[in-house]
Amino acid sequence: MSFFFFFFSPQVSYNNLFLFLSLCRYQIFLYFICAFQNISCGIHYLASVFLSVSPQHTCRPPGNVSQALFQDLSTWQLEDIWTQFSVGREDYILVELQNGEIWELTSCQRSRRDGQSSLDYQYSGQKSSFPCLDGYIYDRSKWLSTVVTQWDLVCNREWFGRLIQPTFMFGVLLGAVIFGYLSDRAGRRLVLWATSTGVFLFGIAAAFTFDYYSFIVARFLLAISASGYLVVVFVYVTEFVGMKSRTWASIHLHSFFAFGTMVVALTGYFVRTWWIYQIVLSSVTVPFILCCWMLPETPFWLISGGKYEEAQKVIDTMAKWNRTRSCKLSELLSLDHDGSAGNKPSQVEKHTLSELFYDWSIGTRTLILWLIWFTGCLGFYTFSLNSVHLGGSEYLNLFLTDTPIQKQKQWFKETFDHLFAIVNSTEAEDAGVILVSGWQIFRSIPTEEVPYWADVVLGFRKMTKDELKKFPQHVFGHAFTTLKCEGPAYLPWLQKRVKGSGGLILTRQIEDLWELHPSFDIVVNCSGLGSRQLAGDSEIFPVRGQVLKVQAPWVKHFIRDSSGLTYIYPGVSNVTLGGTRQKGDWNLSPDAEISKEILSRCCALEPSLRGAYDLREKVGLRPSRPGVRLEKELLAQGSRRLPVVHNYGHGSGGIAMHWGTALEATRLVNECVQVLRTPAPKSKL
Numbered sequence: 001m002s003f004f005f006f007f008f009s010p011q012v013s014y015n016n017l018f019l020f021l022s023l024c025r026y027q028i029f030l031y032f033i034c035a036f037q038n039i040s041c042g043i044h045y046l047a048s049v050f051l052s053v054s055p056q057h058t059c060r061p062p063g064n065v066s067q068a069l070f071q072d073l074s075t076w077q078l079e080d081i082w083t084q085f086s087v088g089r090e091d092y093i094l095v096e097l098q099n100g101e102i103w104e105l106t107s108c109q110r111s112r113r114d115g116q117s118s119l120d121y122q123y124s125g126q127k128s129s130f131p132c133l134d135g136y137i138y139d140r141s142k143w144l145s146t147v148v149t150q151w152d153l154v155c156n157r158e159w160f161g162r163l164i165q166p167t168f169m170f171g172v173l174l175g176a177v178i179f180g181y182l183s184d185r186a187g188r189r190l191v192l193w194a195t196s197t198g199v200f201l202f203g204i205a206a207a208f209t210f211d212y213y214s215f216i217v218a219r220f221l222l223a224i225s226a227s228g229y230l231v232v233v234f235v236y237v238t239e240f241v242g243m244k245s246r247t248w249a250s251i252h253l254h255s256f257f258a259f260g261t262m263v264v265a266l267t268g269y270f271v272r273t274w275w276i277y278q279i280v281l282s283s284v285t286v287p288f289i290l291c292c293w294m295l296p297e298t299p300f301w302l303i304s305g306g307k308y309e310e311a312q313k314v315i316d317t318m319a320k321w322n323r324t325r326s327c328k329l330s331e332l333l334s335l336d337h338d339g340s341a342g343n344k345p346s347q348v349e350k351h352t353l354s355e356l357f358y359d360w361s362i363g364t365r366t367l368i369l370w371l372i373w374f375t376g377c378l379g380f381y382t383f384s385l386n387s388v389h390l391g392g393s394e395y396l397n398l399f400l401t402d403t404p405i406q407k408q409k410q411w412f413k414e415t416f417d418h419l420f421a422i423v424n425s426t427e428a429e430d431a432g433v434i435l436v437s438g439w440q441i442f443r444s445i446p447t448e449e450v451p452y453w454a455d456v457v458l459g460f461r462k463m464t465k466d467e468l469k470k471f472p473q474h475v476f477g478h479a480f481t482t483l484k485c486e487g488p489a490y491l492p493w494l495q496k497r498v499k500g501s502g503g504l505i506l507t508r509q510i511e512d513l514w515e516l517h518p519s520f521d522i523v524v525n526c527s528g529l530g531s532r533q534l535a536g537d538s539e540i541f542p543v544r545g546q547v548l549k550v551q552a553p554w555v556k557h558f559i560r561d562s563s564g565l566t567y568i569y570p571g572v573s574n575v576t577l578g579g580t581r582q583k584g585d586w587n588l589s590p591d592a593e594i595s596k597e598i599l600s601r602c603c604a605l606e607p608s609l610r611g612a613y614d615l616r617e618k619v620g621l622r623p624s625r626p627g628v629r630l631e632k633e634l635l636a637q638g639s640r641r642l643p644v645v646h647n648y649g650h651g652s653g654g655i656a657m658h659w660g661t662a663l664e665a666t667r668l669v670n671e672c673v674q675v676l677r678t679p680a681p682k683s684k685l
Contacts (some may be wrong), residue, residue: 026321027240030295031249034233035256037196037288041226042260043281045172048219050268050277052164054148056139059110059661063097103457108132113327118564122604127383135519140444144272151212160212171223179228185451189297190237196288198225203282207275230257239298242651302328408653411660413456418659419483432572434487438558439463441477441605446562449476457482471605474561484558485655486571510534513635517642522672524645524665529622531648540649544585544620546594548602550612559605565654566601568609575612577602579653583624590617624651632668643672 039587092104100115104127111127137147148154153161175195183191202222209215234250241249263284302311309683312329321327357363422433441463454460463477471477495505510516513534516523531537552575560567569576577598603609629649635642647665650657 024318024322024324025053026318027245029321030240030381031237031253032294033288033291034192034237035253036228037199037279037285037292038233038253038256039260040196040199040203040282040285040288041230043264043284044199044226045168045257046261046264047278048165048168049264050143051274052161053143053146054154054158054161055143055146056106057149057246058093058105059105059108060134060137061095061097061105061110062130063101065095065098066098067093067096069096142272142523145276146274147212147215150274153212164216164219168219169224169498172227175224175227176231178224180231182228183232183235184301187297188232188239188301189295192236192295193292195225195229195232196285196292198222199229200282200285200289204279207282226326228303236295239300287468295424298586299329313378315427346562354630356359366610389598408657409452409456410662411657412453414660414663416456416483416654419485421463421481429572430489431493432486434572435481436484436556436558436570437481438560438649439467439471439477439479440560440562441468441471441474442562443474445476451478452481469496473604482558484569484571487655489572513644514637514640514642517640521676522643522645522669524669526647528648529621531646532625535644535646537625537649540623540625541584542586543624543651544580544582544587544619545578545622545652546580546590546598546617546619548595548598548618548637549574549618550577550609551575551614552609552612554608555606561601561605562670566598566605568606569601574614575608575609586621588619588621590619622651622654623649625649628657630664630668632672643676645669645672 026212032672055314092106095103095105097103102116104111104113104123109129110132111129113123114126114128116123116125132155135153136149136154140149143149146338147164148161151160179191179195199222202218202225206215206218206222209218234253237253238246238250264281267277267280271280296317297310298316299311302308302314308329315329316326355362357365382647419433422428422431422436428434435458439458449462450460458481460478460480463479467479468474468477498505511533513523513525525531525535527534532542552570555570555575558567558569560569565579565581567576567578567580579598580594590678595615599609599615625648627649629646631646633644633646635644645665645668647661
């Protein structure tokens with residue numbers, strides 16, 4: 001947002017005074033005090049990113065639940081649904097109450113199945129629909145509490161939640177206009193005191209509001225205060241630092257605002273309850289409140305009001321701090337005033353907004369500056385305020401994205417190109433790589449109809465209406481050709497290539513990476529879940545997957561439900577039916593009930609699978625973490641050094657991105673090699 005300041009001053013020239021001002025000790029002290037409060041302003045501008053998150057939810061049933069069912073996968077507690085399954089907005093959850101009633105629950109409605117007593121997901125009988133009078137059940141796996149869950153700002157009240165940030169930004173507009181004007185009338189210092197106090201008080205008040213409306217009012221007043229501070233502090237700082245350092249100081253003043261954005265992400269990651277989160281963010285203002293009494297008024301504003309003696313005192317204080325000789329305002333302004341510095345000011349010259357369009361040149365520059373500010377703010381706030389919807393880690397999108405979409409696409413494309421080269425060679429059969437076509441289907445139209453990988457796979461297109469007739473429970477789909485890489489064949493093929501290139505494969509168990517030193521100069525850690533012990537990584541966790549391997553040679557096309565839990569992948573020697581995604585489950589034993597559910601779900605998509613034979617159960621643990629860890633680390637133990645390149649945490653995307661991340665790891669290893677080959681400089685006495 002751009003601001004315009006109307007500065008009313010005597011008809012004097014300040015060039016001589018500017019020569020006295022510069023970025024010295026006293027100005028640096030004031031600069032960092034003021035800049036610190038900019039962190040707080042950046043915090044409150046973007047605090048709503050996590051304050052107003054709308055998590056997945058469903059209607060609360062009118063009674064106690066004895067069992068819940070989603071797409072034929074059951075759980076005993078309704079709250080566990082979101083930790084295990086990806087529930088779409090149009091999907092429903094089936095629950096059986098303790099009184100025997102069967103209810104369908106969607107995000108904004110609930111229906112009772114009349115005359116049904118068994119828990120069967122598919123149903124075509126009579127239903128009675130009811131509004132969500134008992135409230136909602138929210139997914140609390142990420143956020144324990146937000147303002148949306150506090151006051152049920154979903155469904156027909158969803159627009160209340162969408163008003164939170166626009167109302168705040170309207171307060172920003174008013175704050176810029178009001179306090180920009182007041183600072184010219186009442187002084188810079190008084191406005192800085194008032195606005196910073198308001199930021200603290202209204203920030204704390206927002207955390208203790210008793211309803212939605214009081215929350216909106218507190219946030220609105222907070223916006224006015226924060227915006228007023230940003231407007232005035234910019235002028236305050238530039239009036240102190242002098243012309244030589246003005247550009248540098250004004251640019252970097254806003255870098256503290258950006259730092260506030262990172263504080264929001266860090267706080268949001270550790271504090272998942274909205275009112276505690278709000279209190280923690282508001283407390284950042286406290287150091288400035290304790291120090292702001294030391295801020296003097298700017299000499300320029302004092303001179304513009306004829307307060308020459310006060311301006312002289314400020315000048316003398318600056319000179320004392322900066323250990324330089326002071327100057328006399330009466331001497332500096334002698335060219336503009338007859339007499340001493342105590343004379344009354346000359347006639348004040350007032351300026352209006354129309355002077356920004358005084359002539360064609362000035363008007364053009366004004367419009368260009370407005371356009372630059374508009375474009376910059378539009379891009380910044382569009383991405384920042386929607387960081388929770390960009391995919392990946394919500395916190396790292398705002399702070400520093402862990403695995404950006406473009407990086408994921410690069411890894412996926414490099415892997416696809418590598419496998420595609422194999423499938424077009426004589427090695428395809430030995431490597432277990434084949435081309436396979438099929439469909440990815442959705443129960444509701446996705447927000448992103450064309451995924452980021454669409455131009456990597458072959459022949460990507462949207463499914464036709466005739467194709468969708470095969471899947472009556474789905475309304476949208478993708479059709480494309482991709483690659484299937486079978487681990488039992490691919491890994492031995494890779495081992496063969498390593499040995500053929502002179503590589504040596506050793507098998508041994510280690511409990512510490514230092515056991516490999518000094519036998520090896522560089523270690524590449526691809527230990528997956530073993531990194532909990534070897535690398536001390538507490539962020540990595542298992543995601544249990546159970547699948548079925550069946551014989552169904554007539555199945556030629558893959559089918560994948562958008563939830564990622566139900567899929568049919570034909571391979572070289574069998575068909576893979578899946579699956580599960582059980583976070584934190586270390587159990588490697590097959591579960592017979594889960595196998596039945598998998599087969600039932602897959603048969604719903606492809607009925608011919610009821611004739612499949614030779615069913616075998618497989619269980620594996622996917623090493624998952626918030627983002628792939630692909631980085632260098634230098635381990636140190638006394639005088640010993642061990643360069644390590646970490647490459648793990650791919651989760652279910654291991655095969656899909658393995659070659660791309662391997663190329664990245666190779667680049668990091670080469671950097672380590674160059675460092676080891678560079679001789680250390682010899683010291684000289």
